[in-house]
Amino acid sequence: MTVTGTSSDPLDLSAGVLVAGGGPAAAWAEYKAAQAGADVVLADKGYCGTSGATASAGTGVWYVPPRPAERERAMASREALGGHLADRHWMARVLDQTYEGMGELADAGRYPFPPDGEGGQVRRGVQGPEYMRRMRILLRRAGVRILDHSPVVELLTDEDGAVAGVAGYQRQRDRPYRVRAGAVVLATGGCAFLSRALGCDVNTGDGALMAAEAGAELSGMEFSNAYAIAPEFSSVTKTAYYSFATFYREDGTVLEGAGSQKGRSVIARTLLTEKVYCRIDRAGPDVQRAMRLGQPNFFLPFDRMGVDPFTRLFPVTLLLEGTVRGTGGIRVADDECATSVPGLYVAGDAATRELVCGGFTGGGSHNAAWAISSGTWAGRGAARFSAALAPSASRRPLIPAGGAGLRPTGRPAARDGYREVVAAVQAEVHPYEKNYLRHGDRLGPALANLHATWDRVRSSLYGTGAGAVHARQAAAMTAHARWMYTAALARQESRGMHKREDLPGSDESWRRRLLVEGLDEIRVRPDPVAPVGPQEYADHLRAAS
Amino acid sequence: MIEIVSRDRCVRCDICVKVCPMDVFEPGTDGVPVIARQPDCQTCFMCEAHCPADALFVAPLAGPAPAGSPYTDEAALVASGAMGRYRHVIGWGRGRTPGSRLDKNFVFTARLAASGGEGPSRTDASGDDAGVSERQPEAS
16 A cells, blocks of 8 residues: 655554454454453554543443343343344354453443442442543553554455454554554444544444455344434434433424334434434433433533433434444454454454344343443454464465455546535435335445446545555445445335335244345355254253253 | 634643544644634544543534634633533543443433333333343443
8 A cells, every 4th residue: 555745764664463443342352352361552553542332432241140030031132023033053152252241341340330229339430431441541551552543444354364464554643654463353343424423433343344355244224224313403312211212293282203222213204305303301310310411422412502411302313333233244254253264353233243133223232232242252262263374374475355445346436425425325325215224226226326336436436555454444335335335226115124115024934134235246145053942942952961 | 613723821731632533633832722624523532531620622513613603702601610610520520430330320220220111201200110121222
């Protein structure tokens, strides 16, 4: 990669494990890889500690004590909502790993959980700023190297296609860097298409693009239309709190059927023609207090605008959270969160979360549990993979795997060409009538437009230095959008959060996860691995004992 | 979006330059960081939380504040106590209790679960503890 106007020499590093990303999943992967004895480097687009959807927010955690009845209830509670695509084997191990991880966060991480009044702690949620500050301290104590403001731009592979490192750009030093690594963990988050949903603008789907370029598959990309409720003109999303709200039309009448979970589509449909107002008027004084102490940032916009959300009406909007809170992502190929590409692991929202919540996540708690668990497994898996490499691996050739935005097939476009691409993609994925209120008649033309954008991206989008980062983000969003709508058109039914107005029913024969792969040509097929539901899991346990 | 770096309060530590996940700030020639790329600001309030001098103010708007907006009036914001407020409520800074220690989100989630996940009916906002179950929270 070439950079014009470079002020310093390129940085060249070597590591056992390279973790791309800076949110919870990246931090857990880094921490666990270091504990497993690997020499690790973390490279984040932003700052590990403030980066990503968790740091600026607060989240419940799918934390359930190891009591069989409670665990069973926890697993069963989400199966129907997720369209029965979740997997009991994975749910059970995520519950185990999350329980252990939260214990570590309390003990080694010294996270100040609230007391439960009986000498213990309540560990069913975390406040983002504190959580990520503690994780960074843990990482520093573990002696890992952190490269902040150093977005990974592309993967490097050896001649057999195994991932052998990354190349990126340090934006505050204006210099490119390269890290040779035995294994790479992608923990770059989902893709929210620069919608300004809280903390999500670093999440542009970069990891999915890089994984696909290396040959990895994705899964569940039709489950990519999560929208969060926010006060109009604000960035602060916290949809759960709107469970205690009433929604109103412009004329002051109650918007019947509107709600935070099941009634969000009613809000979307109404927003197409008029403003929607809201008041959190079903929260009693103790719930109001719990909200204020639970997620103080929720109240920042209200307090600063001088609006009491419990007594006054305020206009709301829906912000796209895409695959940050949708469940699609890079396919997980085994229990260590490996992908189908040797040396490439995946964790957090960059990975599919269908395994724990199928085709729907209305809440962050499953994602938070998945970040801890998948980060732990991917970190350990990557460390093990790296340690098992022959010494000659340190002399592997490093072949750049990046295409779109870095190596155009035609004449390079203007340096700010990425802006036009981003706008074109947003025009297809942000509108409620296309992405949220899905219909084949609208998805088809939207996908055709996105394919045309991709052709332009591939032939002419180009950037160097900081421009390469912008170009790659735009390319990643374009690819992401095409996978989403390809899968959305392929799934000829409604399931989980994927609701088709033209195909409102669910069909048992579609109780399969859908895999997509490819960039110029996209292929889609049912996952040969069927979801393990309660019955299948019980049969499996019986056979094993 | 970020609107104010207070010259009076700034201690020239460059922490905001370091912690902003969107790389919005740049070190200033006189040591006071400048807002170099405001359109990139994602309004996440993280710079405010990390500023040890309460010198920053992020307006609650996802776009830039219009000219003459109260969100750019530093003297008024200082007088109203808005600057540093967020850091205060999350309990960062010497002698403060971490906000997470006081977290009562579990009360909210228990109440939400008790209502079947969709919140109470409009006539049921009394706030008594009856029927709180151990069902898992739906927090997001």
